[in-house]
Amino acid sequence: MQLATLKRRSILLTAWLVVLGFLALWNGFNLRPSTDLSQFLPRGVSLQDEVLLSxxxxxxxxxxxxxxxxxxxxxxxxxxxxxxxxxxxxxxxxxxxxxxxxxxxxxxxxxxxxxxxxxxxxxxxxxxxxxxxxxxxxxxxxxxxxxxxxxxxxxxxxxxxxxxxxxxxxxxxxxxxxxxxxxxxxxxxxxxxxxxxxxxxxxxxxxxxxxxxxxxxxxxxxxxxxxxxxxxxxxxxxxxFAVGSEQRIKTETLVLSIAAGIATAGILALAFRSAALVLLGMLPLLSGVMVGAALVSWVFGSVHGITLALGVTLLGVALDYPVHVYAHAAGADDLQTKSVWRTLLLGMATTVLGYAALAWTSFEGLSQLGVLAAAGLITAALTSRYLLPALMPDSYRLPERRWLAALQARRPHWSPRTGLLLLLLGLAGLGLVVSIGGNPWETDIRRLSTVPQAEIEKDSLIRAQLGAPDVSRLLYVVADDEADVLERLEAVLPDLAALQAQGLIGGFDTVARWLPSPQTQAARRAAxxxxxxxxxxxxxxxxxxxxxxxxxxxxxxxxxxxxxxEPLRAADLARGLIGTRVSMLLQPLGDAWLGLVPLSGVGEDAVAPLQALAEPGGIRYLDLREGTAELLAGFFTETLDKFLLAALVIALALALALRGLARIGLVLLPIVIALVWTFTLLILIQGSVNLFHLVSLLLVAGLAVDYSLFLNRPAADEADRLRSLLSVSVGAGSSFAMFGFLALSAIPALQAIGLTVTLGILCAYVMSLLLARAWPVG
Known part of the structure; x- marks a missing residue:
């Protein structure tokens, strides 16, 4: 019997490793990393959006x-x-x-x-x-x-x-x-x-x-x-910066992966005292990352570096699944573990529902993140549930943990009323912070960067030394053909010169200064x-x-x-002295043509004249900073709407699974408290919340769901309750270590993700621990 069991385990493990090998080869040949931050910007829905994003x-x-x-x-x-x-x-x-x-x-x-x-x-x-x-x-x-x-x-x-x-x-x-x-x-x-x-x-x-x-x-x-x-x-x-970011993301991902792997392996080794379990526990995590990356690469054609880096953090999130398996499957019978598997899959399903909200956003980078995270977590959970138990040694038993019993005996048990008070305090604090600091959303695209602050400051210094003006404001015109664009740009030349003479604008640049319209060139030729x-x-x-x-x-x-x-056209100047400037100011936009007039030194008194000047000839005035701010504000609105929908779906899923208002309330309460307090602390520490913070709150929600479900799971006895406490504590510790390393990253986006989830883990674990209630089986 033992020989047959050993053979079956060898075949299963070999097959798993072979599949991982094929996935690694496929990703090696097909995975194309991208560092284009614009993938985290929305797809334009209006003409102005398309111009801005171009x-x-x-x-x-x-x-x-x-x-x-x-x-x-x-x-x-x-x-x-x-x-x-x-x-x-x-x-x-x-x-x-x-x-x-x-x-x-x-x-x-x-x-x-x-x-x-x-x-x-x-x-x-x-x-x-x-x-x-x-x-x-x-x-x-x-x-x-x-x-x-x-x-x-x-x-x-x-x-x-x-x-x-x-x-x-x-x-x-x-x-x-x-x-x-x-x-x-x-x-x-x-x-x-x-x-x-x-x-x-x-x-x-x-x-x-x-x-x-x-x-x-x-x-x-x-x-x-x-x-x-x-x-x-x-x-x-x-x-x-794109080249540097690509290498920096690869380097930091490698370093963080190694550091996180060492940290998580150390935590697993301390918790379970088994090298075999430590190595086996990495397989679901690797499977999740491999499947998620392959799926994103297949669906989108490339994987953004930020998406891939965040996928690596699944090592911290999905590690909870093998930990739950180890804590509950060692020496337990099928009856004892049945509720464990149900809780594990319920936690995975609710977390994936949260990521599904990202998969349907108009932001390609976030859609990639949603698909990668959802596919990775599903893979990690299913392999943990159905493959790991079959590979665990039959003789393995959990080491005695006296500190765990001491923690269980001495931890405070707060009432739901105390939890509601904490929630109200968090909401009040959040309202106070927002009322003092104003809009909490970060809508300055310059802050959404994969470039270290030192490099950004160097870039700003060189641009200042070059005397480059602030050209974030411009006029633009879109027409069916190049000639029509040039005619409209010519029409506003006298008015722009007048605004410059009046001191309302410092200067302007337009292709019409050097490339008149075909109609004008024909008139000059005739003269x-x-x-x-x-x-x-x-x-x-x-x-x-x-x-x-x-x-x-x-x-x-x-x-x-x-x-x-014959009249000269933009294509004739492509390789000449002014080809670069012409291509910057006159460029294709889909099937149409786009003409740009960058403006410098635009005073507040000039905005109204520029807007009035723009309307008659089909020319429009655009402030790039205000435009991107509006796009990002739209992102927050869209994402929050989807988050609220996802939260409703998650709550309904929990209601169907838990079947009891009291249990549903006690499971949801620490989750909501953790999210509110994490959001408040982020604003206090960072001053505002950007899209990376907001996305990371999804991870916090997923972890909080996992902690709250397991600590509120009906336990067969005190030993079963201790196993749940062990699995949640070890999972929280490993996730905290993983995201703690990420919070040390020099890349602002990764640092924002790490800080958010580290704070969230702390809040979610503490709240779930203090508000957990022992429920009878059945």
């Missing part, structure tokens, strides 16, 4: 890297290093733009399309209007004065083709209104200790492998610069004089001036050629 999730800004070079070297050496690094990066096709303040770059590296189309897209007064006889005379005299002054003209090599300096004025119009300090020909920080650079990668922001290669390539090029000896390179920006007429005007303008007309033949050729050009 800017948060993608676009050129998400592909921009900020570089800062410093060291104990003279300013000239820093400038040399900046020029050397920029020159090497510009030769790499992986970078769409490299800017370090070298103003003559645009003159040296001519964009053929910009130069060829200068009369159709350049400033009207310096290009088309400059072709009259008086304007030509003034332009030729100005060129002559530049030569006579001894100062070399920036574009003297193009004098024959561009005597009016049309192209020079076009290039000057491309210079942003806000630029960093410029010394020795490159950008410097205000204190002169660092040179600054902005690099835009060619790869999409979501392509983390390409972003990682770009970051590594920049560092490698810098490390091999002769000019970079003794200097340091700092990087910042979304792409750099160009024919060759014979222009030749006559030029001859008259050059009278008594020393210029030879034959040298100006390229000018006549270019104007004549411009009369046959």
């Amino acid at each position: 800017q948060v999730r993608s676009g050129v800004a998400a592909r921009t890297l900020l570089l800062r070079i410093g060291g104990e070297r003279p300013a000239e050496a820093l400038a040399d290093a900046s020029r050397a690094l920029a020159a090497r990066l510009r030769n790499d096709e992986g970078f769409q733009q490299v800017a370090n303040g070298e103003l003559d770059l645009a003159i040296r590296d001519t964009d053929p399309d910009l130069f060829r189309y200068r009369y159709l897209i350049g400033p009207h007064d310096a290009c088309v209007d400059a072709l009259t006889e008086p304007a030509l005379r003034a332009a030729l005299e100005e060129r002559l004065a530049e030569l006579a002054s001894g100062a070399a003209m920036l574009d003297k090599e193009r004098f024959g083709a561009d005597p009016t300096a049309c192209y020079r004025h076009l290039l000057h119009a491309l210079i942003p209104q806000h630029t960093p300090d410029r010394r020795h020909g490159v950008w410097f920080s205000p204190d002169g200790d660092h040179v600054l650079m902005v690099v835009v990668t060619d790869a999409q922001a979501s392509d983390l492998a390409a972003q990682r290669r770009a970051v590594e390539h920049i560092r490698d090029v810098f490390d091999h610069l002769p000019e970079g000896a003794g200097l340091t390179l700092d990087l910042a920006g979304p792409g750099y 160009l004089p024919e060759r014979a007429e222009l030749t006559a005007r030029l001859a008259a303008a050059n009278a008594e001036l020393p210029f030879r007309l034959e040298r100006l033949a390229p000018f006549l050729d270019d104007v004549e050629a411009s009369r046959d050009l």
Whole structure:
């Protein structure tokens, strides 16, 4: 009999391990981690939502890297290093733009399309209007004065083709209104200790492998610069943070997993004094994580790093299940354990109902979390219930625990009235905290970060040194085609210039400044004089001036050629000098086109004029911070509605299972108290509650349900009651250790999760212990 039992156990264990091996292989080949925080933002339901999310999730800004070079070297050496690094990066096709303040770059590296189309897209007064006889005379005299002054003209090599300096004025119009300090020909920080650079990668922001290669390539090029000896390179920006977050999440997940594994193994070993049980107890947890990750990867195509990291915390939550099995199955008969299995599965079912609320949110990251957690807990509970008992040694008995009997004998037994008083005190405290601090929800998207605070502060410092304005406010227009967008943007140019002149806005940027609509380009083309007429005007303008007309033949050729050009479009500028800025301000949005006008220095008095300006032409005003705040506020409303629905379903499930108002009330009371007190403590400690805190409260609810159900479970005798106390205490201790490690994380999101659940475990365990009541069997 013993041999047959041993053989059956070996087959069962082998089969379990083989299935886990296949799941591990599948996840290894198919699991694609993601660090895109926008997956924790909702799907847009309105046009404004879609515009807002397109800017948060993608676009050129998400592909921009900020570089800062410093060291104990003279300013000239820093400038040399900046020029050397920029020159090497510009030769790499992986970078769409490299800017370090070298103003003559645009003159040296001519964009053929910009130069060829200068009369159709350049400033009207310096290009088309400059072709009259008086304007030509003034332009030729100005060129002559530049030569006579001894100062070399920036574009003297193009004098024959561009005597009016049309192209020079076009290039000057491309210079942003806000630029960093410029010394020795490159950008410097205000204190002169660092040179600054902005690099835009060619790869999409979501392509983390390409972003990682770009970051590594920049560092490698810098490390091999002769000019970079003794200097340091700092990087910042979304792409750099995404790469860093990916590695940081992997590293912290590994470290936390090892630390949590050691802690939980130690707790199990102390509680059950069996190495075999410790190793077996890990199998349901690994099964839950493997199944949950595989299911999320299959359904969503990828798994967010935060979702995966939180999935690892199932080691703390799902550990309760094997602990309950060990505590109650050792030496007990089927009759004694029947109510245990019923309680275990009831606790699992109610917890999964809570996670189901997340699976149907409009936030992909939270949906992933709901699916992973629900699938993981179901797997862990079922394997614990149906596989672990068959693998436990028949001779195993629980070690004697004198401290457990002492705890059971000495713990206070509070009445339900005391519990209600605690609940009322918690609600009163919560109301007081909210009334003093205001809205408890954190709606600033900048606080929802996987990036350590030190990195965020470095990014803010570099942006401040670059003189980058606050462009969280903008105008936008959506139309069916590119031409319609450009026409509407052109229409508001005079009004925006007027608002800037009045000081209501500090500045604005719009693609219509350099890329007029096809209709406008056609009108400029029609206004160009024919060759014979222009030749006559030029001859008259050059009278008594020393210029030879034959040298100006390229000018006549270019104007004549411009009369046959088709209008320039955004796609024609994709790889040119302004391609990056055009793609930032004019971009596809689904099947439509989106035009953006970032605004800087917007005063409160400017909001009403901007809103009034926006309406007639189909242009809209958008404050990105207010917009994201509204989206996140909508998240809290949506999530709370689903939580309330889930709470109602959980209460109904408990009512059907427990069948008694008194028992239902005593089971629910410590759960509600724990949630209220945890929420209140979070606001006191953190100042506000973000989506990670709120999601973590689901974990707290699940643990509180487990503790309260088992401590209020009808016990056959005092030994049975002690086994329930043991299983809850060991489970609470292991979960507390797991989330305590998570609370030490340097990643704000993981730290928020760890703090919330650690506080929740403490409240739930204490309340369940103090309010538990012994019920007779049956």
